[in-house]
Amino acid sequence: MVKSINFLLLLSLLAFAPLCHCKKKIGGYLYPQFYDGSCPRAQEIVQSIVAKAVAKEPRMAASLLRLHFHDCFVKGCDASVLLDSSGTIISEKRSNPNRDSARGFEVIDEIKSALEKECPHTVSCADILALAARDSTVLTGGPSWGVPLGRRDSLGASISGSNNNIPAPNNTFQTILTKFKLKGLDIVDLVALSGSHTIGNSRCTSFRQRLYNQTGNGKADFTLDQVYAAELRTRCPRSGGDQNLFVLDFVTPIKFDNFYYKNLLANKGLLSSDEILLTKNKVSADLVKQYAENNDIFFEQFAKSMVKMGNITPLTGSRGEIRKNCRRINK
Structure with missing residues (x-):
């Protein structure tokens, strides 16, 4: 009896084993195949629009790479840098590191618009930033890498975090x-x-x-x-x-x-x-x-x-949201 119970237990564990190893996860929750089922063309769409923007203005590659950096160093990689000021939100775009220098927002808007048409309410603005940073690197001759995906978007911004957390040119x-x-x-x-x-x-x-x-x-x-x-x-x-x-x-x-x-x-x-x-x-x-x-x-x-x-403190699961417009939280 005990042997048969153990055998049944082993069978049940084996049955569930493939579910546990079907996708390689990086950083706990993020993995490159996150959108393979829900939005298969997501990475292709991002790459296409970034390529068009960089061909039009080569400087845009560095601008998009910098946006991802300035996003992750504030509240984690959660697209807080993209939010405009509204209601109680004071935009990080007004901080010392970003004012008069952060750019590329229109490119992110174009990518988001295309993705909303392809697969509504699916791909986060935070993941768009991560993909655009990788694509900008590759398009200018740099290395490629599999971008772990599955981030969600923040419900707020932190201008104080932007002012204090991002390394400055004159810091020691x-x-x-x-x-x-x-x-x-x-x-x-x-x-x-x-x-x-x-x-x-x-x-x-x-x-x-x-x-x-x-x-x-x-x-x-x-x-x-x-x-x-x-x-x-x-x-x-x-x-x-x-x-x-x-x-x-x-x-x-x-x-x-x-x-x-x-x-x-x-x-x-x-x-x-x-x-x-x-x-x-x-x-x-x-x-x-x-x-x-x-x-x-x-x-x-x-x-x-x-x-x-x-992988800096991403919002995953039910935390945050998938913004419909990267510049503002959903209503």
Whole structure:
């Protein structure tokens, strides 16, 4: 009798076993096949619209990548960065890191509109951001990775979180590392994800102090190549020109590669937050040298770190919602 009960128990466990292993889950709840049944063309639609936007304006790739980063570092990867101000919600778009610089919202709107037509109320804005970041990387020559999916969208925003949690160009190395560690990321993730600065632009106001008064002594940052600094000063004066744009990687500004790290080794990193990866910490400096020497190692780690960042406290299950419009919560 006992043997027959045990046999029946074993049969019942085996019957349910395939249900437990049918899809590889990453980070507990997120997995790349999340929409395979509910919206099979989701990734294809995102990629198509991102490709069109980047072909029209190459800078858009960096903008979309940055949106995902600025989303995840606030309340987790929940599309809070996309919300406009309304009612009690104060938009993160008004924060210091985002004001006059965060962009690409219209591309996300276009993707969301297309997905709502294809499979209404199914694909979250948070997942759109994660997919658009991956596609932007690939379209500019960078690595690809399977994007874990299944995030849901937040019901609010945090302008204070946006102001305080996102690393700033003038933060010290330790402050930046602490901000990464508070999100479950480490020094390897910091150096690898900083490599996204191989594409995109920065404003004069983000690095002006390096050109004129880095330490309060009225002199340029000594870790910045002085010929390069003189060139930057021609379009970034002591006052005025705050919004003037400069490429972050002057060698291959619209190609995703490891020249960002090679530029750091030549003392030609644009932002203070870039150059301190080489000058303020031996572990990070060794990683900069490794990625400068080997593009494949950089690409492999960048992909791993992007998946890790994309797993920062996502809303899953019944938490949050699937917004119909990425700019506002559902009514």
